[in-house]
Amino acid sequence: MKAEAYMERGERALLHTYNRTPIVFERGEGVYLYDVDGKKYLDFAAGIAVVGLGYGNPEFEAALKNQVEKLTHTSNLYYNVPAIEAAEKLRKVSGMDRVFFTNSGTEAIEGAIKTARKYAMKKDGTKDHEIIAMDHSFHGRSMGSLSVTGNPHYQEDFKPLLSGIRFAEYNNLESVKSLVNEKTCAILLEPIQGEGGIYPADPEFLQGLRKLCDEKDILLIFDEIQCGMGRSGSMFACQKAGVRPDVMAVAKALGNGLPIGSFLTTEKAAVLVPGDHGTTYGGNPLVCAGASAVLDIFEEAHIIDNVNRVGAYLWEKLEALKNQYPVVKDHRGVGLIQGLEFTRAPGEIAAAVIKKGVILITAEHNVLRFVPPLVIREEHVDEMIQALEEVLGEQG
Numbered sequence: 001m002k003a004e005a006y007m008e009r010g011e012r013a014l015l016h017t018y019n020r021t022p023i024v025f026e027r028g029e030g031v032y033l034y035d036v037d038g039k040k041y042l043d044f045a046a047g048i049a050v051v052g053l054g055y056g057n058p059e060f061e062a063a064l065k066n067q068v069e070k071l072t073h074t075s076n077l078y079y080n081v082p083a084i085e086a087a088e089k090l091r092k093v094s095g096m097d098r099v100f101f102t103n104s105g106t107e108a109i110e111g112a113i114k115t116a117r118k119y120a121m122k123k124d125g126t127k128d129h130e131i132i133a134m135d136h137s138f139h140g141r142s143m144g145s146l147s148v149t150g151n152p153h154y155q156e157d158f159k160p161l162l163s164g165i166r167f168a169e170y171n172n173l174e175s176v177k178s179l180v181n182e183k184t185c186a187i188l189l190e191p192i193q194g195e196g197g198i199y200p201a202d203p204e205f206l207q208g209l210r211k212l213c214d215e216k217d218i219l220l221i222f223d224e225i226q227c228g229m230g231r232s233g234s235m236f237a238c239q240k241a242g243v244r245p246d247v248m249a250v251a252k253a254l255g256n257g258l259p260i261g262s263f264l265t266t267e268k269a270a271v272l273v274p275g276d277h278g279t280t281y282g283g284n285p286l287v288c289a290g291a292s293a294v295l296d297i298f299e300e301a302h303i304i305d306n307v308n309r310v311g312a313y314l315w316e317k318l319e320a321l322k323n324q325y326p327v328v329k330d331h332r333g334v335g336l337i338q339g340l341e342f343t344r345a346p347g348e349i350a351a352a353v354i355k356k357g358v359i360l361i362t363a364e365h366n367v368l369r370f371v372p373p374l375v376i377r378e379e380h381v382d383e384m385i386q387a388l389e390e391v392l393g394e395q396g
């Protein structure tokens with residue numbers, strides 16, 4: 001067992017900020033992962049909704065190899081071709097106007113928050129604006145993103161946070177309206193809450209927020225970091241409701257595992273100007289060549305069609321489990337972002353399924369989360385369901 005020795009070294013060297021599952025992964029192939037001892041796992045987590053194209057996609061790898069040999073970094077003091085191309089492709093699929101590349105999701109949210117504050121400051125010259133975010137939301141771990149994350153458990157030890165953040169009830173337009181005042185500069189939410197337990201927004205909620213923001217000249221910010229990039233069965237989840245935000249945050253599957261995120265703005269919300277914001281690495285040619293290839297592959301390989309077909313199949317199978325096992329309380333989601341809510345914390349269930357060679361992760365409020373690579377097929381769903389059913393049969 002090589003894993004034991006690695007894990008011991010890891011626990012000595014790495015800051016202990018995770019209770020990690022005792023597996024040391026070595027390589028991936030398609031929708032399967034292999035650990036250092038050669039054991040094979042079907043991956044239904046995709047590195048937390050990141051590896052949309054799965055492992056070893058030849059076109060993605062060729063784009064990276066090609067770029068690594070040419071140029072990996074220039075800084076944003078100059079232009080680089082992959083960043084321009086990736087930005088053009090993102091504009092096209094999102095319907096947004098302008099793109100700022102970051103290195104992560106949380107940085108995309110930081111940029112969105114700065115955009116909202118600047119927009120309001122330009123409008124009325126005051127500096128005490130408020131942002132409305134949602135209960136049970138997740139937007140990242142840096143201080144700004146943490147401040148708008150509606151989970152006191154993550155925030156408690158790190159106060160003081162940003163001031164002027166108010167939390168509304170998700171899917172409750174009246175709750176949001178009751179918090180709006182003349183200081184409100186933005187309403188921020190995930191069109192499908194991910195970490196919070198897979199809660200999709202009602203289309204009417206998103207449409208109502210759009211109308212409210214238009215009436216009050218408030219920016220509507222969508223965090224599509226987890227639910228975007230095809231996972232919902234549309235390129236972005238908000239497109240299903242026909243709602244275009246003023247600012248959109250994207251990351252996770254954008255780079256298929258490369259550290260890249262972005263915030264996109266409409267022309268109206270493109271208020272950040274030279275001196276307002278920056279990043280050393282963000283938008284570097286290497287990660288942008290990767291993201292650019294990802295966006296090409298999405299189109300050529302009809303990734304979204306696959307999400308809709310296999311997502312519907314997964315829905316059927318999980319509904320059947322819900323109907324059969326009383327420990328399953330609810331089933332939510334769409335496309336390849338689905339969750340089963342249990343009557344108790346499903347940590348043990350996930351652990352037992354992993355022992356059987358299928359990687360599953362959990363989310364808040366007793367939820368088992370299904371966010372596989374977007375290239376998954378029906379036969380992989382069957383394989384996962386069989387392992388999960390065995391465990392449910394054993395554990396009840």
Ligand SMILES: *Cc1c(COP(=O)(O)O)cnc(C)c1O
Binds near residue numbers: 195224251
């Ligand atoms: C993962 C996630 C983030 C944070 O992204 P990082 O890359 O971990 O900083 C923000 N919002 C949502 C909805 C996420 O799922």
